[in-house]
Amino acid sequence: MTDSDTYDYEELGLVAGLEIHQQLDTASKLFCACPTERREPAESTRTFTRFLHPTKSELGEIDEAALEESRVDREFEYLAYDTTCLVEADDEPPHRMDGEALGVALEIAQLLDMDPVDQAHVMRKIVVDGSNTSGFQRSSLIATDGEIETSEGPVGIEDLLLEEESAQRIEETESGVRWSLDRLGIPLVEIGTSPDISSPEQALEAAERIGMLLRSTGTVKRGLGTIRQDVNVSIAEGARVEMKGVQSLEDIADLVRGEVGRQVALLEIADELAERGASVGDPVDVSDVFAGTDSGVIGGALSGDGSVMAVPLYGFDGLVGREIQPDRRLGTELSDHAKRHGAGGIFHTDELPAYGVTEGEVATLREAVDVDETDAVAIVADDTPTAERAIEAVAARAETALSGVPEETRGANAEGTSRYLRPLPGAARMYPETDVPPVEPDPSEVETPELLTETVERYQREHGLDAGLAEQVAYGRRMPLFERAVSKGVDPTLAAGTLESTLTELRRDDVPVENLSEDQLVGTLALARDGDLPKGSVGDLLGALAESPDLTPEEALEREDLGGASDDEVREAVRAVVERNAEQVEAEGMGAFSGLMGEAMGALGGKADGEAVSAALREEIQQRT
Numbered sequence: 001m002t003d004s005d006t007y008d009y010e011e012l013g014l015v016a017g018l019e020i021h022q023q024l025d026t027a028s029k030l031f032c033a034c035p036t037e038r039r040e041p042a043e044s045t046r047t048f049t050r051f052l053h054p055t056k057s058e059l060g061e062i063d064e065a066a067l068e069e070s071r072v073d074r075e076f077e078y079l080a081y082d083t084t085c086l087v088e089a090d091d092e093p094p095h096r097m098d099g100e101a102l103g104v105a106l107e108i109a110q111l112l113d114m115d116p117v118d119q120a121h122v123m124r125k126i127v128v129d130g131s132n133t134s135g136f137q138r139s140s141l142i143a144t145d146g147e148i149e150t151s152e153g154p155v156g157i158e159d160l161l162l163e164e165e166s167a168q169r170i171e172e173t174e175s176g177v178r179w180s181l182d183r184l185g186i187p188l189v190e191i192g193t194s195p196d197i198s199s200p201e202q203a204l205e206a207a208e209r210i211g212m213l214l215r216s217t218g219t220v221k222r223g224l225g226t227i228r229q230d231v232n233v234s235i236a237e238g239a240r241v242e243m244k245g246v247q248s249l250e251d252i253a254d255l256v257r258g259e260v261g262r263q264v265a266l267l268e269i270a271d272e273l274a275e276r277g278a279s280v281g282d283p284v285d286v287s288d289v290f291a292g293t294d295s296g297v298i299g300g301a302l303s304g305d306g307s308v309m310a311v312p313l314y315g316f317d318g319l320v321g322r323e324i325q326p327d328r329r330l331g332t333e334l335s336d337h338a339k340r341h342g343a344g345g346i347f348h349t350d351e352l353p354a355y356g357v358t359e360g361e362v363a364t365l366r367e368a369v370d371v372d373e374t375d376a377v378a379i380v381a382d383d384t385p386t387a388e389r390a391i392e393a394v395a396a397r398a399e400t401a402l403s404g405v406p407e408e409t410r411g412a413n414a415e416g417t418s419r420y421l422r423p424l425p426g427a428a429r430m431y432p433e434t435d436v437p438p439v440e441p442d443p444s445e446v447e448t449p450e451l452l453t454e455t456v457e458r459y460q461r462e463h464g465l466d467a468g469l470a471e472q473v474a475y476g477r478r479m480p481l482f483e484r485a486v487s488k489g490v491d492p493t494l495a496a497g498t499l500e501s502t503l504t505e506l507r508r509d510d511v512p513v514e515n516l517s518e519d520q521l522v523g524t525l526a527l528a529r530d531g532d533l534p535k536g537s538v539g540d541l542l543g544a545l546a547e548s549p550d551l552t553p554e555e556a557l558e559r560e561d562l563g564g565a566s567d568d569e570v571r572e573a574v575r576a577v578v579e580r581n582a583e584q585v586e587a588e589g590m591g592a593f594s595g596l597m598g599e600a601m602g603a604l605g606g607k608a609d610g611e612a613v614s615a616a617l618r619e620e621i622q623q624r625t
Contacts (some may be wrong), residue, residue, distance in 0.1 A: 008259055009199050016197040016256055018207055021190050021228045022214050023221040027555060029185035030164045030340055031094035031138060031436065032087035038222075044079035046079040048089065048525025051075060074176035078167065081182060093435040097122065097140065097162070101440065102185035104219045105142045105162045106186065106446045108189055111213040112157045114146030116441045120162070122433040130177050131166035132184065138161035138433055139190070142441060148209050153261055156194030164389045168225075180309060184395040188219075189214075195232065200253035200260075203231065207252050215475065224478050228618050230262035231255055231412075238263035238405040242424060246412045258325055262418070263323035263405045270404040276374065278315030280398045280599030283391040286379065287312040288363050299345065301381035308381045309391035313348075313371040313398055314319040316376035321350030325417040330401060331523035332380070336420035337397045338380050348378040455479070463492035472500045480516055490525040494535055496505050498517050498525060506546065515549040516542060523553035531612075537562045556578035573603045574616040579625045589625040 029036055053072075074387045078089075086092035097120075109116055124136040133139075144299070146157030165186040167179035186550045191210060197203045207229055214220050214227070221227075229246040230256050234255055241263070245256055286310045290298045298308055313320065318329045335345040349366070353359045369377055378398070380390040396421075400406040408417040409425070450458070452474050459470035463486065473482050478499045485495040507513050524541050525534035533541060551559070576602045578585055600617055 005263075007257075009260070010114040011265070012260065014256075014260060015234050016200055017191045017195040018197070018206065018210070019190060019242075020186055020204065020210050020214070021230070023219045023226045024101050024189065025179040025219050026100050026103050027106065027322045028100070030098050030101055030162070030187040033095070034083050034085050034088060035187065036186045036229070037182070039081050039180070039225050041079055041292055043081060043119075044180070046080045047077055048080065049075050049077050050090075050130070064238040074130065075173075076176050076371055077178045078133060079170065079178065084181050088133065088184055092431065092476055094138065094433075095436075098187060101162060101447065102142070102441060104187070105160065105189050106441055106443050106447065107217050107219075108144070108191075108214060109143035109160050109614040110443065110446055111216065111451075112143075112148065112160065112191070112210075112397055112447055114143035114148035114157055116143045116161055116443050119438045119440050121438045122436040123430050124433045125163075125430055127166070129281075130179055130332050131169070132164075133167070133181070137163060137166065143187075148206060148213075150202050150205045150209065152199060152205070155196045155202070155206045158192045158194050159190075160192075161190040163190060163452060172260045172510040176373045183310055200256035203256050205254040207249050211249065212452050212475075214363060215347065216455075218448050218449065218480065222498060230361075231259075233263075235260060237267055240417075240424070241405070241407065243412045244409060244421060245581045249415070251412065251416060255412055255418065259414045259418065262324050262328075265322070265331075266401065266405045269319050269322060269324070269330060269401060271579075273315055273402050276315035278313070278402060280395050280527050281312035281314060281369065281389070283309050283311045284369050285590060286365060286368050287366050289355075289361060290381075291607060293356065293361060294358070295300050295381075297347075297355065298357070300379040301383070301387070304383065307381055307384040307387045308379055309387045309474060310365065310369050310377050311391050312371045312397045313376040313378060315374055316398070316401075318350060318376075319376050320348045320376045320378065320552075326415065328417050328419075333401075333420060333459060334378055334394045334397050337393040338419065339392035340422070341389040341393045343380050343382045346378050346390075346394060347348070349376045355480045368573070422443070432588065439542070459492075459496075463496075465492060465496055469493075469496050469500065481521060484518070485522050485525045488522065488526060488529070490522075490529045494538070495525055495529060498538055498542075502542065506539060507616060511543050511601050512546050513542070515546045517549070520545050520549070520553055525559060527553055533557060533562060542624050563602050570612050570616050574600050574620055577603055578617070578620045582624070585621055585624050590618070590621055596621075 015284065025034060027309055028034065050455060082090065087094055088590055100623050106116060118141055120140045122140045125139050126136050128135050140163065141159060142162050143160040144158065146158065146160070147154050165183050165188045167181055168179050168186040170178040186241050192208060197206060211227065212393065224247065229249070229252060230346055231238060231243045231246060231252060233243065235239040241259060243259065246252055246255060290302065290308050301308065320334070321329050323329050324333070331346065331348045332348060337345050345480070347355065347357065349362060352362045365377055365379070370375060378394050380387045380394065407424045409421045409423065411421045414420055433558050454466070455474040456470045457466045459474060460467060465473070473479055473496045476499070482495050486492050503513050521542070524533070524538060524545070527541070528535050528538055541553065541556055541560065544560045545551060548556065581592065581596055597614060597617060
């Protein structure tokens with residue numbers, strides 16, 4: 001396999017695009033009045049179940065991705081809450097599109113230099129994996145034809161859609177999947193770029209730029225899972241592959257590199273298969289080969305009246321086990337398809353004997369399916385219906401290996417690789433939503449927000465923050481709280497340091513800072529502003545409030561005895577220090593300042609800010625010299 005660091009992406013014809021999915025921080029969900037706050041599964045008050053099946057489009061077609069999903073019969077259980085309404089349960093038609101969400105979408109469109117549509121129509125997108133109780137996701141095109149700049153040239157923004165978020169997948173169950181409805185229906189914008197991206201680095205830069213523009217609105221949700229990136233990648237001789245669910249921006253460049261490497265490797269395998277005249281045979285039941293086997297997986301399937309199904313792969317010897325991505329081989333691709341149809345995976349002769357399968361059993365297997373040393377065999381052991389479905393899927397994927405790279409949707413893995421999910425969806429999964437009337441977007445009332453890059457510059461210019469701290473605050477979740485504190489006269493550097501550094505340090509010390517309310521944070525900073533709390537004690541007071549969140553900052557200040565010394569108390573303590581060191585002051589003058597400063601601070605027991613003590617000490621020394 002070629003080293004991805006040596007790729008000439010221009011020569012390979014790399015073409016990439018992004019789909020950014022961002023939840024909006026609105027008061028209500030997109031098609032009902034339910035709140036958009038997330039809940040814990042333990043808060044669920046009831047459950048209900050559904051079985052979902054694909055429907056035909058207006059032209060009588062069934063989407064291939066939905067059809068494959070429906071071949072696995074599963075029950076979907078939904079966790080409902082005290083806020084779950086009939087719309088979320090699909091027991092009532094959706095309401096009109098939320099006006100606040102539409103306004104935010106238009107604001108985002110403006111930042112992306114896009115043209116709003118004259119009329120937005122809601123469409124149904126068929127989804128039968130259980131993530132929507134209705135069996136489809138509602139989506140509406142809001143704007144088109146935008147553009148962003150990157151250091152490698154402009155990247156077009158093809159479309160911006162406003163749609164409802166899916167339910168949250170909680171866990172697999174014996175009969176299917178359990179979902180939580182707290183997330184279902186949260187407004188979500190989907191931003192699709194043109195296929196203008198020609199390098200992994202440009203893909204990352206474009207995603208970062210779009211992310212910055214989204215956060216600049218101040219009305220998008222933050223945190224894990226609130227923004228997801230899908231990456232579309234192809235090379236000239238390969239095929240378009242969509243990688244879903246990229247959680248971290250930092251993973252994007254690695255995923256593009258990894259997908260290029262995978263496609264290059266698959267093309268090399270296809271070339272070698274062509275030279276060998278390779279082909280794929282018909283699946284065969286080889287259960288008799290493994291009677292009395294020591295393999296736990298195979299023996300377990302057979303003891304449960306299951307079967308072992310095999311498919312001969314003529315000319316594939318040595319290639320099924322060839323690595324196409326780190327820790328992923330062509331055999332892994334075949335296994336992904338078997339798993340998609342309910343099996344636990346596959347065995348193949350490039351890795352056998354192993355896993356309890358003996359050399360003798362491998363030889364007998366080869367005889368049973370009539371292959372020689374240039375061929376390979378893949379097997380699936382499971383209950384008979386599952387084994388038959390899975391081996392057919394393995395055979396179909398092996399057929400595509402003969403021609404190169406299949407178009408498909410894949411799931412992004414954390415290590416920069418990907419796994420097969422389903423075929424690419426087609427136009428057959430979209431049809432009009434008849435329960436929601438169209439709306440006419442009005443961009444005339446949309447105000448362009450300050451970009452976060454501009455906010456960073458303003459914080460440096462107006463508040464004197466250094467570049468690093470200014471960026472931390474501007475891009476952080478507590479930026480509105482910083483603005484609120486500064487507007488009340490709190491020192492900007494103190495406010496920024498408290499919100500970005502002090503709270504982080506407290507969290508690392510296992511202090512439950514999530515218990516702190518915004519009013520408690522601002523109130524604490526106000527006490528420091530007024531001199532009632534030494535700046536050095538801000539963290540101590542916040543720690544006390546986090547442990548006792550029912551207290552006000554004033555009550556915690558009194559209980560913890562963290563109040564600052566008065567001006568008279570500071571002056572008296574400093575004067576006493578100077579008196580005790582009168583000879584040194586007379587001899588050294590202001591040169592005695594450094595040594596006496598520490599003594600003065602100690603005498604006040606941390607109840608006074610260094611600035612106040614310093615000013616008083618300088619004045620006292622000057623009066624004596």
